[in-house]
Amino acid sequence: KNQVEQSPQSLIILEGKNCTLQCNYTVSPFSNLRWYKQDTGRGPVSLTIMTFSENTKSNGRYTATLDADTKQSSLHITASQLSDSASYICVVGGGGNKLTFGTGTQLKVEL
Amino acid sequence: GAGVSQSPSNKVTEKGKDVELRCDPISGHTALYWYRQSLGQGLEFLIYFQGNSAPDKSGLPSDRFSAERTGGSVSTLTIQRTQQEDSAVYLCASSSRLAGAYEQYFGPGTRLTVT
Numbered sequence: 458k459n460q461v462e463q464s465p466q467s468l469i470i471l472e473g474k475n476c477t478l479q480c481n482y483t484v485s486p487f488s489n490l491r492w493y494k495q496d497t498g499r500g501p502v503s504l505t506i507m508t509f510s511e512n513t514k515s516n517g518r519y520t521a522t523l524d525a526d527t528k529q530s531s532l533h534i535t536a537s538q539l540s541d542s543a544s545y546i547c548v549v550g551g552g553g554n555k556l557t558f559g560t561g562t563q564l565k566v567e568l
Numbered sequence: 569g570a571g572v573s574q575s576p577s578n579k580v581t582e583k584g585k586d587v588e589l590r591c592d593p594i595s596g597h598t599a600l601y602w603y604r605q606s607l608g609q610g611l612e613f614l615i616y617f618q619g620n621s622a623p624d625k626s627g628l629p630s631d632r633f634s635a636e637r638t639g640g641s642v643s644t645l646t647i648q649r650t651q652q653e654d655s656a657v658y659l660c661a662s663s664s665r666l667a668g669a670y671e672q673y674f675g676p677g678t679r680l681t682v683t
Contacts, residue, residue: 461610500572500659500674501611546610556672558603558610 459484461559463547469565474537478562480530480547488550492521492532495544495561504532504545537566572675574660580681581650589645589678593662600643601663601672602635606656614658617643650682 461482470476482490489508493501505514505521507530513522518535534541544561551557573592581587593600602614613627617637628634632650637643647654657679661672 498676500661500676502674503671506671548611556611556613558612560608560610 459549459551459555459557461547461549461557463545463559463562465562466560467563467565469567470537472537472539472566472568475533475535476537476564478532478534478545478547478564480532480559482528482530482547482549482557482559484528484549484551484557486552487525487528488552490521490523490530491548491550491556492519492530493546493548495546497543501546534564539566539568542566572660572662572673574658574675574678576678577676578679578681580683583652583682584649586646586648587650587680589647589658589680591643591645591660591662591675593641593643593660594664594673595641597662597664597673598640599663600637601661602643602645603659603661604629604656605659605677611659614645647680650680652682655680655682 464479489506491506492504494504495501504516504519507514507523509525520533523530542565544563546561547559549557575590598619600617603611604614605611615628615635616624632648635645657677659677660675663672
């Protein structure tokens with residue numbers, strides 16, 4: 458069964474600090490891996506998309522890594538801001554148009 | 569429009585009633601997806617429309633759920649004889665290869681509460 462597991466489930470950090478969110482997946486076949494940010498009451502917004510051949514991709518203060526051999530990905534957030542408080546969802550694309558979603562890491566950035 | 573829009577934003581209905589949820593995708597996007605997000609769960613794929621092709625309905629949880637897309641644009645998701653377990657946020661997304669092969673743009677969702 459295709460699965461995407463994320464850790465930690467929730468995280469609280471102080472503004473300005475860095476953090477790293479983890480994603481492990483068992484999805485076959487593998488096509489791409491995406492990280493989304495979902496603010497409360499809003500739809501998910503794409504941060505990064507990586508295909509099999511890419512092992513890192515950045516979007517501003519967000520940097521995603523992908524190790525297709527170990528089937529792991531991470532999302533690193535640098536110099537966190539209050540507006541980074543949200544749910545971060547790891548999503549793996551398999552064959553065709555099917556996506557498998559993780560349950561997300563709930564990040565809270567505090568003063 | 570500038571993004572994917574959905575209506576209503578919130579819907580409260582009594583068990584057993586039918587509901588219709590609407591999605592307006594980004595203009596020109598040929599692909600449209602419906603997902604369900606239950607509390608504490610990851611997004612669950614429901615149905616996928618691509619151009620004039622037959623929709624992929626493999627994610628619909630029961631025959632009470634149906635969706636259509638008229639004129640290749642607006643889509644409605646219909647839930648008949650709603651049950652309490654149907655309570656969730658229903659998200660719509662659209663995409664186009666011109667916008668990036670894998671990019672999906674999500675709407676704000678419709679929060680459905682079945683009492």
